[in-house]
Amino acid sequence: MKNINPTKTFSWKQLTNHFHDVKNIHINDLFNIDKNRFHNYSILFQDDILVDFSKNRITNQTLQLLLMLAKECFLSDAIQSMFTGHKINRTENRPVLHTALRSKFSNTITVDNINIMINVQKELKKIKKFSDSIIQGSWKGYTGKSISDVVNVGIGGSYLGPYMVTESLKFYKNHLKIHFISNIDGTNIVEVLKKINLETTIFLIASKSFSTDETISNANYLKNWCLFRTNCLKYIDFHFFALCENTTAALKFGIISENIFKFWDWVGGRYSLWSSSGLSIALSIGFKNFELLLHGAYIMDQHFLNQDLSQNIPVILALISLWYTNFFKTETEAIFPYDEYMHAFPEYLQQSYMESNGKSIDRSGNLVTWNTSPIIWGQRGTNGQHSFFQLLHQGTTFIPCDFIIPAVSHNPINDHHKKLLSNFLAQTRSLAFGNENNMDNNINLSNPDCSSHVSYKYCSGNKPTNSIMLKNLTPCNLGSLISLYEHKIFVQGVILNIFSFDQWGVELGKLVANDLFSDLLKNKFNNLYDSSTKGLLRVYKKWI
Numbered sequence: 001m002k003n004i005n006p007t008k009t010f011s012w013k014q015l016t017n018h019f020h021d022v023k024n025i026h027i028n029d030l031f032n033i034d035k036n037r038f039h040n041y042s043i044l045f046q047d048d049i050l051v052d053f054s055k056n057r058i059t060n061q062t063l064q065l066l067l068m069l070a071k072e073c074f075l076s077d078a079i080q081s082m083f084t085g086h087k088i089n090r091t092e093n094r095p096v097l098h099t100a101l102r103s104k105f106s107n108t109i110t111v112d113n114i115n116i117m118i119n120v121q122k123e124l125k126k127i128k129k130f131s132d133s134i135i136q137g138s139w140k141g142y143t144g145k146s147i148s149d150v151v152n153v154g155i156g157g158s159y160l161g162p163y164m165v166t167e168s169l170k171f172y173k174n175h176l177k178i179h180f181i182s183n184i185d186g187t188n189i190v191e192v193l194k195k196i197n198l199e200t201t202i203f204l205i206a207s208k209s210f211s212t213d214e215t216i217s218n219a220n221y222l223k224n225w226c227l228f229r230t231n232c233l234k235y236i237d238f239h240f241f242a243l244c245e246n247t248t249a250a251l252k253f254g255i256i257s258e259n260i261f262k263f264w265d266w267v268g269g270r271y272s273l274w275s276s277s278g279l280s281i282a283l284s285i286g287f288k289n290f291e292l293l294l295h296g297a298y299i300m301d302q303h304f305l306n307q308d309l310s311q312n313i314p315v316i317l318a319l320i321s322l323w324y325t326n327f328f329k330t331e332t333e334a335i336f337p338y339d340e341y342m343h344a345f346p347e348y349l350q351q352s353y354m355e356s357n358g359k360s361i362d363r364s365g366n367l368v369t370w371n372t373s374p375i376i377w378g379q380r381g382t383n384g385q386h387s388f389f390q391l392l393h394q395g396t397t398f399i400p401c402d403f404i405i406p407a408v409s410h411n412p413i414n415d416h417h418k419k420l421l422s423n424f425l426a427q428t429r430s431l432a433f434g435n436e437n438n439m440d441n442n443i444n445l446s447n448p449d450c451s452s453h454v455s456y457k458y459c460s461g462n463k464p465t466n467s468i469m470l471k472n473l474t475p476c477n478l479g480s481l482i483s484l485y486e487h488k489i490f491v492q493g494v495i496l497n498i499f500s501f502d503q504w505g506v507e508l509g510k511l512v513a514n515d516l517f518s519d520l521l522k523n524k525f526n527n528l529y530d531s532s533t534k535g536l537l538r539v540y541k542k543w544i
């Protein structure tokens, strides 16, 4: 991957000039000028996912210049480098190959002269065999009973992906109850323990490093709790499983090697739901559906890899987002799934985007002078409408949004889904076009007339959105959608000249927490702490 300062490219300079020309153009005008705007600014993927990016503040020229920027930053080469296993995660000296996990048609992908596909296939077979045995009830717990509950113990990528997918695909769920323990807050563990029967529960300790404090502290607590409650040393062999890269640490913890599901250092934590780390998904929806999820991601991978940049969905969405963050200087981007099952999708994307591209040092080691990741937030529709959408319509800033909806509902009661869709369409329409044309009175914004309240009702529109419509929320379509966002984030990282696959910033918090924890244990505090930290500790000591 080349290290190119994007702001020094010819296209960036052109984009800067172009921005001054188009920044005040209204989306309304763009639709008036081009009667085929929807047709020209939308892409249908596999007859299953429609991506409509027409309601954006972009012209043909904007897109051409953004595509030129992608070329100047050698995006196509970077894509090839990722898929073929080059060590593009340079700060950790690793390839980035989550795409290999869903690449069942590739027989060979080599890392350090070793064909990784052999182990990928082997681990998939192990997931299949194990998930089948748990679901069919042939795997028995220590008292000979079949399994009814699965507890995934993990945090960050070892939680957010599996949690989001199991929630999104709840419609496909079998009888197994899936629980998640992620937080070091004891409440998380205590509340889950209230719901389960140790005889019929398995624990998946999901941690790539098998050293994350939250996960290992929770796992240790559970191990001791289970041994104490069951008084059976063999309990761990029947009920504890590790999903990890660091098998040595898992063995040391006491998990037998047959119960270790492996993945590899070339799978980033936030990209690991496709690996053994996604075992809770295979257990929840069955291996066949897990395979369909992988397949959905695979077909989006192929689109990303082979499609011309101008028709490439992750590329187009990445470029439009970059246009807003770097030229309009927007700071946030919102994700609104109009599907109750997808409630965890914004939270999942927060880690994917912000842990990947929340960086300020470029690939040459210099401080960036451009904006990197937007702040990602969101909420399921329609709930968000009755909370913060007011600001989207009439606030002082504009926030680019992605609206996502399945055309066909899994739960079509009465006319609910038509109402949901009406709201989805109404919001993107109102955000784009406002109500200027619908207002009866002439509005004088410099002299708001409180008595008629006309000016207070004014919505300017010109707020950009992407509409992503899935035919339905199937494992396959969800796989494609997740892969779409993964690649969108990758494209932005490439062009913004940052390393998307490390997360050194997170480490600082861990180190500082460790220092404070050892002080708390000793009940002796470092006098060098700032006055705020010291003040908080003083009150804490008084209150406990």
Ligand code: F6P
Pocket (backbone or CB within 6 Å): 155, 156, 157, 158, 206, 207, 208, 209, 210, 211, 212, 215, 269, 270, 355, 503, 506, 507
């Ligand atoms: O601290 C951040 C992080 O490293 C994430 O990137 C990762 O997903 C999470 O912690 C959990 O890490 P692990 O799977 O190694 O426990």
